[in-house]
Amino acid sequence: MLKRHPDWPERLARFIDAARMKPFAWGENDCCLFAMNCVQAITGQDLAQPYRGYTSQTQALRLLNRSGGVAGIAEAVAVKYDIPEITPLTAQRGDVCLFDIGRGDTLGIRAGEHIYAPGFKGLIGFPALQAVRAWRIG
16 A cells, blocks of 8 residues: 655645646656656655656557556556555545546546646646546555
8 A cells, every 4th residue: 555755735736736737748747647646746656657658649549458548557556556446525635536528537636626637738627526436545
């Protein structure tokens, strides 16, 4: 199981603030890597290491197809690091959430009443009630 740094709220806030205006980029700032980078800010552990290295949409889609999609990646990481799945309504700040924005599954990080994920012009806050799955970090 993962353990949060004692100052994780500040670390997460700094990470989110730094990412606010950062546009979506495959292999750098897409939904999976953004969520896992938030977890790294909170815990110090890079859960996305086995998935890093792609640089294009084509490469990302290949990886997603091999891994069972966004949900498959989230499930594999959860199993590997013993991260418990929780009811989406119980997700709190710093937990990873899976939701659908109409174009397929998306991963984001819960912060306040929103789930944040990268958009084309920077972070977008989606209503937390859109979460269909969630995992407790730490």
